[in-house]
Amino acid sequence: MELKLNRDTFTAFLLNSVPIAKAMGIEVESIENGQVVLSAPLLNNINHKQTAFGGSLHSVATLACWSFLHLKLLEAAQQEAPIVIVSSEISYLRPVSGDFLAICKAPNRDSWEMFLKVFQKKGKGRLQLSAEIIQGNQVCVTYSGTFVAIKKSI
């Protein structure tokens, strides 16, 4: 994935798009190599058990997937497309007791190509994306969200 924006530009765009992400301390770590990596500090997202709040973990995973689709569509369709989240599922496998990453990796090639074909033809496409929350080397949370992108009329 060759992305059209650099990391700093995209960070500013993301935090401007979703201001609560600033309070969560979210930063863009990487938008290269076919994946989006966001980070967040435990401190901003801590709960009374001294672990990360489940709602924050969900938020960072959602934003990783949203960012991935936004950037990938910019690259593939040469345009920004409003993206709506339809549904998501999250499993909290183990507590997050330190600063953490949310990683959204590219979906398989067939899914992406089918999505893009429908998006280009019908002006609207639906895609399922997955993310993981990583602390240290451990996967602590798995997330899957269904997103719809809508082509802007020209």
Added chain:
Amino acid sequence: MELKLNRDTFTAFLLNSVPIAKAMGIEVESIENGQVVLSAPLLNNINHKQTAFGGSLHSVATLACWSFLHLKLLEAAQQEAPIVIVSSEISYLRPVSGDFLAICKAPNRDSWEMFLKVFQKKGKGRLQLSAEIIQGNQVCVTYSGTFVAIKKSI
């Protein structure tokens, strides 16, 4: 449900337990009549489409359910019990374009009694709780989360 804490005391407890809830502007509206109602302003949780960010909606729904279980266990078991969230699913039915409520209603009686029996006997119980996000009179989001409560050793 007769609750052991009043609204202000519980609000302070909730915001102290999960500090990011302050940035989201979450307030406790009601902890009576067998349900927990939290509110949040659009402004704190807005996205670039001028609607509420999906991650914030998930956070407020999670906290409504967590609050319900915390308070109900205080009442039923006369003790605080650490609560862990295991998984959740959320469906975004329509955009939230104004201030909103998250309502967690009591599960059916059989589910609750089964949960409480297992919790009392084995020191650990698992319960599924549901919440809705309401704006105006419309249900905009449905949420379901699975929570585990662990009895503190005395």
